[in-house]
Amino acid sequence: MNNNNLLKKGRRMGDLKYMILSVISVLTFLLIWQLLVIFGVLSTRTIAAPTQVLVTFFEKFYSTAPDGATIFTNIAVSLKVSLTGFFSAIIIGTPLGMLMGWYKPLDRFIRPLFEIIRPIPPIAWIPLTILWVGIGLGAKAMIIFFSAFVPCVINSYTGIKLTSQVHVSVAKTFGASNFKIFRTVGVPSSMPMAFAGIRIALGNSWGTLVAAELLAANAGLGYMIMMGRQFVRPDVIILGMLTIGILGFIFTWIFTKIENVVVRWRTL
Amino acid sequence: MPNDDVKIKVRNLTKYFGDLHVLDNISFDVKKGEFLCVVGPTGCGKTTFLNLLTKLIPPTSGELYINDEPADPKIHNISFAFQEPSAFPWLTVEQNLEFGLKIKNIPKDVIKTRVERIIKLLGLEQFRKSYPHQLSVSSEQRIIIGRSFAMYPDLLLMDEPYGQMDIKMRYYLEDEVIKLWKEFGSTVIFITHNIEEAVYLAERILILSNKPSTIKKEVVVDLPRPRDFTDPKFVEIRKYVTELIKWW
Known part of the structure; x- marks a missing residue:
């Protein structure tokens, strides 16, 4: 027991050491950046100093310049768009993939269409969606949907195809109907793969968000970045980029927590 | 054998895979609560035989009757303990034990009582x-x-469930199966290629011939339990069964 505690303590010390290293690396990077701007090596027209970005961040709490919205409005708009697209993709894509993987006729029916749509890059849908639904929430959510939908379908499809035959046989000898086997054996056994797909979808939807907003929007983080360019405000651009990065990180973290609960049996 | 005692009837079971004749006209009865072992040479179609009994694959001809009705997993309680690990990894021990009962839509309180009983018996x-x-x-x-x-199966089929265990664990689990079998009075068909195991467990042993398999011989094992591997009678039966498998 004592040994174990010592070992744990040792590991914690090691973790701390590595964390300090990581912090030092980030701080050094910021410091060099700051110095380069202060000494005029980098022009303030093309890049803003980290301190300036921080100042802008606090300013954007209440200021709507230059893009017409505060940082909170922009975050809220972007979140609404990306989450709408992302969740619609999960709700439609994951069950669809599973059903296709389980029921052959459905697979044969949908797969050709899916294979045609699959290689089209999500942003190639932008012009069409603008024609169809304008530049509102629906349009952007739809573009994000296209980017998140494909990995949801493919992974849950592959996951359910990998269901162990002996598990299916167990349920079959107990007298389960095909649908019951699908529900009680196929779906749970494909969950780890489905989650891997949703994780890819999360990354895609966050990435496509910026593209969607860069091209057609009137608020949001991507739109803020674009306005920053038009008004030559590198601080606003960098603030937008960092906000997107940090939000993406938070999402992945929340998602990992949810995944650990749902497929607990894999992580224990 | 008096007819009212018969739980399982297998009649003229025949199976071809294309041109390959695997099982040939197998017929036998199993009494209610009987422990029947099936042994045979390697590759004689033991697993095919089991898959037919569970209705996982259809026979070319012949039929399996449980209580004089054609067997149907949706109506009858058939349990199959597979050779390969088949516990559901996403379910806890308790949920795994409940799985089949839930499929059969058995009332919750009954499920709870049964699962408790099993957990206690197995010390889990x-x-x-x-x-x-x-x-x-x-x-x-x-x-x-x-x-x-x-x-509480009408028919419990086991396909070399201990094939991958070491010898000590095998003895232990064999005793455990006997304990459960006595406790529940289930009708068991146990397939193995291990003759010693068959003699230790069975009340009756069916010996299958090489492909196309038929029942070559039926051996009744009427030794008292717990059985002793070194008992001369035990050894005699084991040798007898071994000879039958060896010479075809």
């Missing part, structure tokens, strides 16, 4: 909330056996 109390991969391979196999008995 401390593992009830564990997942199969957290247990040893032998414990995982015990879940499978427990899950099969929990069904």
Whole structure:
């Protein structure tokens, strides 16, 4: 027991050491950046100093310049768009993939269409969606949907195809109907793969968000970045980029927590 | 054998895979609560035979009757303990034991009582909330056996469930199966290639011939339990069965 505690303590010390290293690396990077701007090596027209970005961040709490919205409005708009697209993709894509993987006729029916749509890059849908639904929430959510939908379908499809035959046989000898086997054996056994797909979808939807907003929007983080360019405000651009990065990180973290609960049996 | 005692009737079971004749006209009866072992040379179609009995694959001809009705997993309680690990990794020990009962839509309180009984009999109390991969391979196999008995099956089929165990664990689990079988009075067909195991467990042994398999011989084992591997009578039966498998 004592040994174990010592070992744990040792590991914690090691973790701390590595964390300090990581912090030092980030701080050094910021410091060099700051110095380069202060000494005029980098022009303030093309890049803003980290301190300036921080100042802008606090300013954007209440200021709507230059893009017409505060940082909170922009975050809220972007979140609404990306989450709408992302969740619609999960709700439609994951069950669809599973059903296709389980029921052959459905697979044969949908797969050709899916294979045609699959290689089209999500942003190639932008012009069409603008024609169809304008530049509102629906349009952007739809573009994000296209980017998140494909990995949801493919992974849950592959996951359910990998269901162990002996598990299916167990349920079959107990007298389960095909649908019951699908529900009680196929779906749970494909969950780890489905989650891997949703994780890819999360990354895609966050990435496509910026593209969607860069091209057609009137608020949001991507739109803020674009306005920053038009008004030559590198601080606003960098603030937008960092906000997107940090939000993406938070999402992945929340998602990992949810995944650990749902497929607990894999992580224990 | 008086007819009212017969639980399982197998009649003229024949199976071809294309041109390959695997089983040839197999007929036999199993009495209610009987422990029947099936042995045969390697590759004689034992697993095919079991898959036919569970209705996982259709026979070319012939039929299996349970209580004089054609067997149907949707109507009858058939349990199958497979050779390969078949505990559901996403379910806890307790949920694995409940699985078949839930499929059969058995009332919740009945499920609870039965699962408790099995957990107690197998001594799995401390593992009830564990997942199969957290247990040893032998414990995982015990879940499978427990899950099969929990069904109170009309027919319990076991396909070399201890094939991958070491000899000590085998003895232990064989005794455990006997304990469960006596407790629940289930009708068991146990397939193995291990003759010693068959003599230790069975009340009656069916010996299959090489492909196309038929029943070559039926051997009644009327030794008292617990059986002793060194008992001269035990050894005699074992040798007899071995000879029958060797010379075809």
